Amino acid sequence: MKVHNTLATQTTRRVFATGAISVVAALALSACGGSASTAPSSEATKQDLKAAGAGTITMWVDAERSPALKDITEKFKSDTGIEVKLVVKDFAAVRDDFITQVPTGQGPDLIVGPHDWIGKFVQNGVIAPVELGDKASQFQDSSIKAMTYNGAVYGVPYAIENIALLRNSSIVDSKASTLDEVVANGKKAVAEGKATFPFLVGMDPKQGDPYHLYPLQSSMGSQVFGKNADGGYDAKQLLIGDAAGVEFARKLAAWGDAGEKIINSNITGDIAKEKFLAGESPYFLTGPWNVPDVQKKGIKFAVDELPTAGGEAAQPFIGVNGFFISAKSANALATNEFVTNYLTSESAQDSMYTAGGRPPALKASFEKAASDPVVEAFGKIGATGVPMPAIPEMSAVWADWGATELAIIKGQGDPAEAWTKMAASIKSKIGG
Amino acid sequence: MPEPDLHELPASPASTTPVQPPRGAPHQKAPHQMAPHQKAPHQKAARRKIGNVRGGPDSIKGTILKIVLLGVVDAFAVYVLMMLFLSQSWAALAVSSLVVLAINWFYLRGGGLPAKYLAPGVLFLLVFQVLVVFFSGYIAFTNYGDGHNSTKEDAIAAIQLTAQKRVPDSPTYKAAVLTKGDTFYLLFTDPSGKAQIGSTEAPLTDVSGAGKDATGKANSLPGYETLKFQEIVANQQEILKITVPVSENPADGTLRTADGSTAYQFKPALSYDAATDTFTDSETGTAYRDNGKGAFADADGETLATGWKIDVGMENFARAFTDPSLRGPLLGVILWTFTFSVASVALTFAMGLFLATTFNREDLRGKKVYRILMILPYAFPAFLSGLVWSGILNPEFGWLNQTLLGGANIGWLTDPVLAKISVLVVNVWLGFPYMFLVCTGALQSLPTEIDEAARMDGASPWRVFRSIKLPLLLVSVAPLLISSFAFNFNNFNVIYMLTGGGPRFADTDRDIGATDILITLVYKVAFGQGTGRDYGLASALAIIIFIIVATISAISFKQTKALEDVN
Numbered sequence: 001m002k003v004h005n006t007l008a009t010q011t012t013r014r015v016f017a018t019g020a021i022s023v024v025a026a027l028a029l030s031a032c033g034g035s036a037s038t039a040p041s042s043e044a045t046k047q048d049l050k051a052a053g054a055g056t057i058t059m060w061v062d063a064e065r066s067p068a069l070k071d072i073t074e075k076f077k078s079d080t081g082i083e084v085k086l087v088v089k090d091f092a093a094v095r096d097d098f099i100t101q102v103p104t105g106q107g108p109d110l111i112v113g114p115h116d117w118i119g120k121f122v123q124n125g126v127i128a129p130v131e132l133g134d135k136a137s138q139f140q141d142s143s144i145k146a147m148t149y150n151g152a153v154y155g156v157p158y159a160i161e162n163i164a165l166l167r168n169s170s171i172v173d174s175k176a177s178t179l180d181e182v183v184a185n186g187k188k189a190v191a192e193g194k195a196t197f198p199f200l201v202g203m204d205p206k207q208g209d210p211y212h213l214y215p216l217q218s219s220m221g222s223q224v225f226g227k228n229a230d231g232g233y234d235a236k237q238l239l240i241g242d243a244a245g246v247e248f249a250r251k252l253a254a255w256g257d258a259g260e261k262i263i264n265s266n267i268t269g270d271i272a273k274e275k276f277l278a279g280e281s282p283y284f285l286t287g288p289w290n291v292p293d294v295q296k297k298g299i300k301f302a303v304d305e306l307p308t309a310g311g312e313a314a315q316p317f318i319g320v321n322g323f324f325i326s327a328k329s330a331n332a333l334a335t336n337e338f339v340t341n342y343l344t345s346e347s348a349q350d351s352m353y354t355a356g357g358r359p360p361a362l363k364a365s366f367e368k369a370a371s372d373p374v375v376e377a378f379g380k381i382g383a384t385g386v387p388m389p390a391i392p393e394m395s396a397v398w399a400d401w402g403a404t405e406l407a408i409i410k411g412q413g414d415p416a417e418a419w420t421k422m423a424a425s426i427k428s429k430i431g432g
Numbered sequence: 433m434p435e436p437d438l439h440e441l442p443a444s445p446a447s448t449t450p451v452q453p454p455r456g457a458p459h460q461k462a463p464h465q466m467a468p469h470q471k472a473p474h475q476k477a478a479r480r481k482i483g484n485v486r487g488g489p490d491s492i493k494g495t496i497l498k499i500v501l502l503g504v505v506d507a508f509a510v511y512v513l514m515m516l517f518l519s520q521s522w523a524a525l526a527v528s529s530l531v532v533l534a535i536n537w538f539y540l541r542g543g544g545l546p547a548k549y550l551a552p553g554v555l556f557l558l559v560f561q562v563l564v565v566f567f568s569g570y571i572a573f574t575n576y577g578d579g580h581n582s583t584k585e586d587a588i589a590a591i592q593l594t595a596q597k598r599v600p601d602s603p604t605y606k607a608a609v610l611t612k613g614d615t616f617y618l619l620f621t622d623p624s625g626k627a628q629i630g631s632t633e634a635p636l637t638d639v640s641g642a643g644k645d646a647t648g649k650a651n652s653l654p655g656y657e658t659l660k661f662q663e664i665v666a667n668q669q670e671i672l673k674i675t676v677p678v679s680e681n682p683a684d685g686t687l688r689t690a691d692g693s694t695a696y697q698f699k700p701a702l703s704y705d706a707a708t709d710t711f712t713d714s715e716t717g718t719a720y721r722d723n724g725k726g727a728f729a730d731a732d733g734e735t736l737a738t739g740w741k742i743d744v745g746m747e748n749f750a751r752a753f754t755d756p757s758l759r760g761p762l763l764g765v766i767l768w769t770f771t772f773s774v775a776s777v778a779l780t781f782a783m784g785l786f787l788a789t790t791f792n793r794e795d796l797r798g799k800k801v802y803r804i805l806m807i808l809p810y811a812f813p814a815f816l817s818g819l820v821w822s823g824i825l826n827p828e829f830g831w832l833n834q835t836l837l838g839g840a841n842i843g844w845l846t847d848p849v850l851a852k853i854s855v856l857v858v859n860v861w862l863g864f865p866y867m868f869l870v871c872t873g874a875l876q877s878l879p880t881e882i883d884e885a886a887r888m889d890g891a892s893p894w895r896v897f898r899s900i901k902l903p904l905l906l907v908s909v910a911p912l913l914i915s916s917f918a919f920n921f922n923n924f925n926v927i928y929m930l931t932g933g934g935p936r937f938a939d940t941d942r943d944i945g946a947t948d949i950l951i952t953l954v955y956k957v958a959f960g961q962g963t964g965r966d967y968g969l970a971s972a973l974a975i976i977i978f979i980i981v982a983t984i985s986a987i988s989f990k991q992t993k994a995l996e997d998v999n
Contacts, residue, residue, distance in 0.1 A: 080661055096959070103582030105519075123964070124581040125590025125738035131696050133604040150737075151597055151701075205826065205845065206932035266828035327590050333668035336691040337661075392578065392737075392964060399943040403936050410846065425941035 202269030241423025258411030784867025818929025
């Protein structure tokens with residue numbers, strides 16, 4: 001009995017091995033044919049898909065978005081016979097894995113991620129540009145702008161993400177347009193005993209939080225990088241240390257721990273959320289990711305546009321999520337077909353919205369999603385935003401920027417001096 | 433397969449349970465459990481017969497198992513070897529072939545019993561330890577990191593790929609892929625409906641008589657064969673390579689397709705000349721040459737985005753000690769790393785020993801409950817505890833300040849000195865249960881007679897502890913203290929989750945702070961934010977850490993031997 005079984009498995013193994021060898025031989029042959037560049041005869045064109053190594057497209061995606069792609073991948077398979085394999089990866093590690101694995105040929109054909117990865121990807125030579133042609137005009141301008149790097153579009157966007165001001169409308173019932181008004185309303189609510197904190201914004205106690213504070217900074221006319229001729233960020237024009245930036249640093253100290261305590265360095269993102277959910281503050285500067293919990297808690301809230309601190313428009317950073325194609329995809333043509341003709345479709349963008357809840361990048365899908373007032377409000381605010389810089393130099397900015405803001409909020413040292421020193425330090429790191 | 437050597441069978445690792453049939457693999461059911469229609473009786477008889485001859489009842493199964501396992505290994509090996517051959521990795525192919533030959537030789541020949549047992553272990557040791565160590569050692573001598581990620585060929589290909597820019601305001605062409613003879617052609621339809629055909633060699637020419645589909649896209653031409661999508665995909669590498677010159681003037685660019693159905697007019701912003709190994713900017717004429725540091729640079733030192741990995745010799749080690757932003761903090765970090773690891777070992781050991789002695793009293797009631805409570809912190813994952821403590825120590829909302837200190841605003845994690853103390857205290861909280869366990873075990877194994885004899889002689893409990901118990905205890909515990917030192921020297925979790933290394937030093941523009949130990953510094957250099965990841969420098973620092981820890985451990989172990997001699 002036993003002997004029989006083993007023999008059987010051995011036989012199948014042998015069959016399998018022979019099969020494997022023939023597949024590999026076919027691969028080798030087709031590769032040889034490829035390098036000869038004149039080989040494709042009619043026999044070659046009738047090649048089986050699998051023999052050319054083109055049976056599947058591999059895509060790295062996070063667990064949340066994976067189910068949203070099922071429909072479109074099934075449609076692609078029924079249209080073309082090519083399977084899109086969705087490999088669920090841990091979002092925290094996926095960017096670095098992609099960078100290290102693509103050069104070895106082990107990487108996927110496609111990856112899902114935010115646009116500010118592009119700089120690192122291009123620096124490491126792991127992604128290929130995507131030509132959207134006329135389809136580009138069907139997307140929100142800001143999303144295409146975010147995906148553009150060095151004058152070429154590198155990804156197909158599907159969602160735009162930015163922060164807005166949540167207001168507990170049972171504490172403060174009307175919209176404020178400037179930060180001073182917001183602060184005054186908040187303080188009034190505290191004085192009347194309706195709230196404990198006039199204003200909430202989460203702060204990483206170790207790194208600060210420049211992302212959340214950026215609208216306030218930009219409303220005072222301070223930007224991080226200047227732009228070059230084709231509209232992309234230019235690392236050589238570091239603007240963060242200019243007079244407007246120093247002015248913002250002074251304001252930050254005045255709002256901070258040693259001043260009005262509007263921005264509190266001890267309030268982490270979690271604490272801020274907890275306090276807002278407990279109804280202890282009328283205002284919470286945050287993104288759409290905290291909205292479901294606020295709704296669940298039954299808090300009456302409104303999504304207000306970002307208040308200006310210095311008179312100029314308060315521009316939040318927008319993060320655009322999209323699909324990127326590997327530079328070493330063995331299946332580049334099929335992948336391009338899937339990305340440019342399937343993932344740009346309304347149904348694909350709709351289902352990504354249903355899964356993620358972020359305003360879709362495709363205009364047609366956004367219009368549908370905007371029937372939800374929260375999405376509409378976030379989308380409207382996002383339209384005024386600026387893409388988070390994707391240039392690799394940005395990673396040198398974050399750490400110094402955050403730490404300096406944190407120190408200023410804590411009231412350590414002279415804000416103007418700290419800010420200028422920060423700008424010099426960033427400049428020395430990026431060699432500008 | 434050669435004839436199995438019968439005498440060797442029971443010893444082969446493939447049949448590890450020949451002596452005790454009932455403890456064999458679950459599928460090897462005892463004969464009486466087999467269904468009657470099976471050939472059990474026959475097999476049973478045969479087995480008994482063989483068993484008598486060889487002294488092991490499972491020998492035939494062992495042989496087969498061995499052959500099957502070896503077959504699986506070899507099948508896998510053949511697959512791997514073929515892949516290595518195809519990817520032309522000759523060195524890896526040679527090593528793998530030798531390993532496969534060695535394995536087959538070990539298990540198929542008679543004799544050489546120790547080799548059969550040692551081979552898998554040695555193989556795994558080589559693959560998972562030695563190779564990894566050597567590889568990270570090798571990385572320390574390269575510039576591997578962001579922007580220097582792969583080979584020069586890859587970098588050139590990537591630059592060429594990203595240099596392709598669509599010609600501004602150029603139209604979108606619909607495209608179909610056709611073949612004639614051995615050549616692929618692209619059939620374009622421009623927005624006005626005009627059809628043109630071309631290939632890399634054949635310039636773009638107008639055609640008439642093209643068949644069109646419902647959308648007005650030309651998709652067939654007499655004398656040519658139109659490819660279906662499946663055929664296009666099967667030949668995609670060829671089709672992606674087609675570049676059709678738009679006109680005689682190369683500056684007008686070429687038509688290419690990325691998806692087989694649309695084509696655009698592209699023009700490279702940079703062109704590569706393999707003969708001179710130079711990229712030239714097609715607009716400004718600037719030449720970018722290999723600058724010897726793994727990147728293409730122009731005369732002003734401006735580099736192209738994508739570089740490649742090269743060997744840099746001792747540069748990373750030199751940088752660790754000469755880079756001004758690293759040199760200053762490095763000394764402070766090394767000193768703190770020593771302080772942290774020595775203090776952690778000393779404090780956890782002192783606390784663990786004290787508690788172990790206390791709870792070792794015979795007459796203590798509820799000992800078990802206390803012991804379980806003591807061990808609880810040990811059951812928490814360290815990185816989680818770090819985060820929890822980080823919340824507890826929040827200056828304004830933390831439980832410590834709010835509840836215990838009546839709302840005091842003490843920056844436990846934000847003041848450099850307090851942060852160091854906090855890190856130590858949390859680490860003691862995390863680490864004492866281990867020492868408690870170790871010391872309890874060691875104390876219980878001490879002979880009680882010595883204790884009694886000393887007391888009979890009138891020694892005080894303290895004297896007994898200091899002169900008798902502690903020295904005896906140290907003999908068994910000292911090696912664990914050394915390993916605990918080595919562990920704390922690299923205790924990443926506590927530092928990273930509690931303070932993230934902060935508060936930051938003011939005298940460096942790197943993200944290094946008062947509680948950073950060497951390993952968190954390495955992590956920040958390798959993966960953290962800054963000007964990009966630098967695996968080369970991180971590996972060099974890791975090697976330095978290894979040398980420090982190894983030296984100290986070697987010295988300490990020598991001291992421990994002396995300790996044993998005293999006793």
